Amino acid sequence: MSELIHNHYQTxxxxxxxxxxxxxxxxxxxxxxxxxxxxxxxxxxxxDLGCGTGIYAKEINNQMQLYNPIICVDSSNKMLEQIPNNxxxxxxxMDAINFSASSRTYNKIIIKELMHHINEEKLLLSNLFQRxxxxxxxxxxxxxxxxxxxLFSKALRKYEEVQPNYNNLASxxxxxxxxxxxxxxxxxxxxxxxxxxxxxxxxxxxxxxTFDDEQLALGLAEMEQKYAQQSILKFSDRFVFITAxxx
Numbered sequence: 001m002s003e004l005i006h007n008h009y010q011t012x013x014x015x016x017x018x019x020x021x022x023x024x025x026x027x028x029x030x031x032x033x034x035x036x037x038x039x040x041x042x043x044x045x046x047x048d049l050g051c052g053t054g055i056y057a058k059e060i061n062n063q064m065q066l067y068n069p070i071i072c073v074d075s076s077n078k079m080l081e082q083i084p085n086n087x088x089x090x091x092x093x094m095d096a097i098n099f100s101a102s103s104r105t106y107n108k109i110i111i112k113e114l115m116h117h118i119n120e121e122k123l124l125l126s127n128l129f130q131r132x133x134x135x136x137x138x139x140x141x142x143x144x145x146x147x148x149x150x151l152f153s154k155a156l157r158k159y160e161e162v163q164p165n166y167n168n169l170a171s172x173x174x175x176x177x178x179x180x181x182x183x184x185x186x187x188x189x190x191x192x193x194x195x196x197x198x199x200x201x202x203x204x205x206x207x208x209x210t211f212d213d214e215q216l217a218l219g220l221a222e223m224e225q226k227y228a229q230q231s232i233l234k235f236s237d238r239f240v241f242i243t244a245x246x247x
Contacts, residue, residue, distance in 0.1 A: 026187055030239075031059040033185050037243050038108050038139050040064065045106040047071045049096055050114030053082035054089065061088050071106070073099050100127035107136040115142055115164050117206070122172060125244075129176050132246045138178065140242040142166060150196065150226075150233045152219030159207055166240040178244035185239045196233050197223060 034056060040046065042065055048057045051072040060070065069088055074080050075095040083089050092099065096111075097120055109128060118124055128138055145165050147156070166182065173180045191199075197220060203209050211219065227233060 026189070026237075027055060027059050028063070029187055030185070031056050031063060033241065034110060034112075034139065034141070035060065035063060037183065037241050038110065038137050040108060042066050044068070044108045045071070047073060047106050047109045049073050049099065049109055049111045050117075051083070052076075052079050054080075054084075056110070056112065057083070057089065097124055097127075100124050100131065105131055105133055107133045109136075109138040110141070111139070112141040113143065115140060115169065116162055121164070121169070122176075125173060126176050129178065129246060134246060136246045138173075138244040138246075140169060140173075140240075140244065142169070142240050142242075144184075144238055144240055147238070148235050150223065150235055151200065152222040154215070155205075155207060155211070155219060158210060162207070166242060170242055173242065173244045177246070179247055180245075181243045183241040183243065185241055187237045188234070189237055190232050190234045193227055193231055193233050 034040075038044075038046075040060070044066065045068050046057075046060070046066065048054065048070055051057055051074050054070075054072050057070045057072050060066070066088070069090040071090045071092060072080065072083055073092045073094055073096070075093065077093050080091045080093055083091055094102075096114060096118060100123075109132065115121065125138075132138065143163060145163055146160060149156070151159075170180050170182055200208060200220060200223070201216070203211075203216070208216065
């Protein structure tokens with residue numbers, strides 16, 4: 001992860017959940033999909049790699065009782081500080097590559113919207129394959145190559161330039177030795193325009209941290225004009241769920 005992106009997450013840590021917690025229903029829905037795709041059992045040892053503030057780790061604990069603490073890994077100490085300090089979580093401040101090389105084993109891993117920050121994809125996924133127990137599952141969640149978020153045009157083009165293609169990741173996982181299945185999950189969103197513009201102003205997506213204040217202001221002006229007649233912005237959040245099993 002670049003220094004720019006690391007600093008971005010350090011900066012927004014305190015408001016991260018306000019920016020990304022669209023609704024309780026949204027988080028519950030995505031978490032339920034995570035639990036199902038991971039075939040999560042209460043005896044599992046779960047790694048949330050690139051956990052952020054633990055939005056989904058916390059909801060997993062709301063939906064089921066795990067006997068082991070969820071190991072929440074993130075390179076941002078500010079993000080980890082938002083996770084409850086209790087026996088349900090074990091926080092590890094470490095980048096993904098270094099963590100994957102550490103000498104520990106586990107049987108379930110979730111990586112949600114982190115792969116676009118990883119430069120050494122093969123190294124990371126190969127390391128995780130070695131650390132997973134037989135029968136273990138790695139769940140990668142990422143956005144598709146194109147999104148229909150109501151962003152300004154330069155942001156959408158930038159997104160398409162940097163977003164990894166899920167087909168390439170699925171092929172890489174298969175070459176490493178995983179059995180791979182690809183699924184698509186969609187959730188309709190309706191967000192007040194004023195709130196969404198504020199989210200963009202606060203650079204709720206790490207992508208937006210690559211635009212300086214002047215560029216962001218121009219982008220916001222473009223959005224104001226494009227969506228002038230709308231008070232509610234409606235769009236779908238689409239995710240690719242790549243389930244990689246070690247047999």
